[in-house]
Amino acid sequence: MTARSNGEVQEAIADMLADYGHLIDADRLEEWLDFFVEDSVYKIMPRENVVKGLPLSLMLCENKNMIRDRITSLRQANVYNIHVDRHVIGRPRIVGEEDGVYSIEANYAVFQTDQDGMTRVFSVGQYVDKVVFLDDGPKFKEKVVVVDTAAVPTLLATPL
Amino acid sequence: MTARSNGEVQEAIADMLADYGHLIDADRLEEWLDFFVEDSVYKIMPRENVVKGLPLSLMLCENKNMIRDRITSLRQANVYNIHVDRHVIGRPRIVGEEDGVYSIEANYAVFQTDQDGMTRVFSVGQYVDKVVFLDDGPKFKEKVVVVDTAAVPTLLATPL
């Protein structure tokens, strides 16, 4: 592992988050998957549960294969995605580091546009992530999407 | 005072703004207060008044004690905050520097989610700030929140 300055770490993570949002928005979920290590956790939690310490999540993938399966299911469902997403992600905050695992947080807003071209705020919340650096760049060891917006009818369609 | 490059100044201020938004969103207002120096001004101005040169503000704290008092009032009011906030802040622009006081501007959007999990755009506008660097990092000497969104019923509940 190469030594990195704090600035380099933050730039690399900010770039990853921008790419992450882009790949979801572009419906390139197979490439999006590359941001996760094999034993990574991906879950979506309501903010209220996080605050109250309740474990219940809206979606839970306990390893990369579970995330992979979700994408496969999405593709096989063979339904046209009638909404398009657009992520706007705030600057990540590096809140800790232990043994090369960086704890980061970043606010996000996802806007969704329907087939009539009408846009609405779809989901806002916070990414609470653990990031490791591999040879080909930063990866999520854990990604928890803490959603403020609990009223999400189409939540399970695409990742956030 | 240590010499800083323009890049370092901007990174430090961008980090401060991200932390600033995070602390409001997390309702950690006592820590949020640490971003202000003792003689700092915090005010919320309607954009229209700024454009027309009118002095009238929606909220005015002329020093840190006044900001402190507002937080104390909020805490003593002992009402549950029925909305949660989420800040997404754009990249700060350094627009000037004089005697170590940096003038910066940054666009923001604050989303608010109610108890039913419905999210709406709560306030958008621009931070117009004066920032100084102390030993423990950048602080606001003046923070003017110029709000586009004038129709804000719950404006006085939490800072922006």
Added chain:
Amino acid sequence: MTARSNGEVQEAIADMLADYGHLIDADRLEEWLDFFVEDSVYKIMPRENVVKGLPLSLMLCENKNMIRDRITSLRQANVYNIHVDRHVIGRPRIVGEEDGVYSIEANYAVFQTDQDGMTRVFSVGQYVDKVVFLDDGPKFKEKVVVVDTAAVPTLLATPL
């Protein structure tokens, strides 16, 4: 031309985008024009057309004079702008470089506030730009605003 690191390129382009949004929001369109080179293309395309490879745009300026003319028309129309804009722009992604021309992408959200102080999501989408560096900084050689939000009644009033 001076050699630039990847980090310097990205910072400079991120700064340009922040300034770009600011100048539109502040209705300083004559200065905003300075971000375009003489033979630059500015167009607004619906996302659907981009995905389907259709050439039809919502607005097309094939050189800087056409952009200049649009601003002149806006000024001469002498109508009061009854909405104000606010841009929040995500981190730019540098997706390629050839002969000093950088291909970049960045997500944006534009909020519009009416005279009653009510704010709504006006347009979200992606900037897909080609950027060159001149002596006085980065400029757009091409700017394509890919809009998710097709239902834009007041689209032609101001640039995005």
